[in-house]
Amino acid sequence: MSRQSTRDTFVPGARDTDFPIQNLPYGVFHAPGRPARLGVAIGDQVLDLFALDELGLLKDLPCGDRPWREGSLNALLAQGPALWSALRARLAALLDAENPELRDNSAWRQAVLLPQSQVALLMPAAIGDYTDFYASRHHATNVGIMFRGRDNALMPNWLHLPVGYHGRASSVVLSGTSVRRPMGQTEAPEGGFPLFGPSRLLDIELEAGFLLGPGNALGQPIPVREAGGQLFGMVLVNDWSARDVQKWEYQPLGPFLAKNFATTISPWVVPMEALEPFRCAGPEQEDPQPLPYLRQENPRLWDVELYVLLATARMPEPVRIVGSNLRHLYWGPEQMVAHHTVTGCNLRPGDLIATGTISGPEKSSFGSLLELTWRGTEPLQLPNGETRRFLEDGDTVIIRGQARGDGWRIGFGEARGTILPALG
Numbered sequence: 001m002s003r004q005s006t007r008d009t010f011v012p013g014a015r016d017t018d019f020p021i022q023n024l025p026y027g028v029f030h031a032p033g034r035p036a037r038l039g040v041a042i043g044d045q046v047l048d049l050f051a052l053d054e055l056g057l058l059k060d061l062p063c064g065d066r067p068w069r070e071g072s073l074n075a076l077l078a079q080g081p082a083l084w085s086a087l088r089a090r091l092a093a094l095l096d097a098e099n100p101e102l103r104d105n106s107a108w109r110q111a112v113l114l115p116q117s118q119v120a121l122l123m124p125a126a127i128g129d130y131t132d133f134y135a136s137r138h139h140a141t142n143v144g145i146m147f148r149g150r151d152n153a154l155m156p157n158w159l160h161l162p163v164g165y166h167g168r169a170s171s172v173v174l175s176g177t178s179v180r181r182p183m184g185q186t187e188a189p190e191g192g193f194p195l196f197g198p199s200r201l202l203d204i205e206l207e208a209g210f211l212l213g214p215g216n217a218l219g220q221p222i223p224v225r226e227a228g229g230q231l232f233g234m235v236l237v238n239d240w241s242a243r244d245v246q247k248w249e250y251q252p253l254g255p256f257l258a259k260n261f262a263t264t265i266s267p268w269v270v271p272m273e274a275l276e277p278f279r280c281a282g283p284e285q286e287d288p289q290p291l292p293y294l295r296q297e298n299p300r301l302w303d304v305e306l307y308v309l310l311a312t313a314r315m316p317e318p319v320r321i322v323g324s325n326l327r328h329l330y331w332g333p334e335q336m337v338a339h340h341t342v343t344g345c346n347l348r349p350g351d352l353i354a355t356g357t358i359s360g361p362e363k364s365s366f367g368s369l370l371e372l373t374w375r376g377t378e379p380l381q382l383p384n385g386e387t388r389r390f391l392e393d394g395d396t397v398i399i400r401g402q403a404r405g406d407g408w409r410i411g412f413g414e415a416r417g418t419i420l421p422a423l424g
């Protein structure tokens, strides 16, 4: 497939949605009479993989375990890229406008295609471990300037390794889940006793996440040239962050409670194969050259536009506040996988890695309010006259993304969350 692909599906209107035949993202859904199962988004419909299998339409795939009959992606993630590719090719063939097999059988179509409006989307996988990186040089530099001053902005390790930390998988939530403002401990004014209360500097982080499989055995590093075989697909991520809690707690071991109360992901997992036509090097040149185990021959990034929109209790129509791009990163996800496992650390099917905030060079591309408002000193002016330094109760944040093909787009749906008042 290329950006010029003219392939189309018989599902009406799909080419003008986030989910044309070039995309085919996986999700987990349930509908009346159908327990949780895998589905693929096509236009405004969901293709039910369990129902397809019941009709014998997946019987020629080279896998006796039939992981597409499960209620989560984990079993499919465990299989690896050969089966991922074969399944994707079969689904694309079944949905192709030129193929009469499903197109001309209305009973089959009725059995396997459901309107997305009639299903509930669930977490696509049981996420065992979640690791968050810090891979945008623009973001790391901006935050460094604010927290440590311009001279110490980028730590000495940053250009030599993809900095990351082990995050919290239990609080990774699906788009649409409300986010409770966390309580926490923050630095006292004038160095007195620390304060305790609702976070006052609640923020977003615009990130991309990669769902992994099949993983590696403990003690067996994954070389960077093989790391692409671990990337199943991409989701949008909002790594909600309590900046006041973070500032007080982050030294010496990094973020802890500032990040563990919620991380929102989008429900549809876009296969890396769908993004392949958009692979690119990005504008960030590696300098200095990384150590050999992090040296990657092929382009490390993808041209995927990423947006943040904000709605408020008084402004229900969301407005765009950020426009960034995955290609602004310095480190790519294959380098992250190689670095993560160089010690022999084992990754497992269903693990999630996220990139860290994706900020570009321009202010309009900064992926957090911390940077957009420069720690609250330059408030955002909203069209209805409101201003924002950080998030207020009732605010809704929506992340969207797209890779632009010729007359179609690979969309991601959205990662959405609304802020609820603190319980304190």
Ligand code: CA
Pocket: 132, 133, 205, 207, 239, 356, 357
């Ligand atoms: Ca983050």
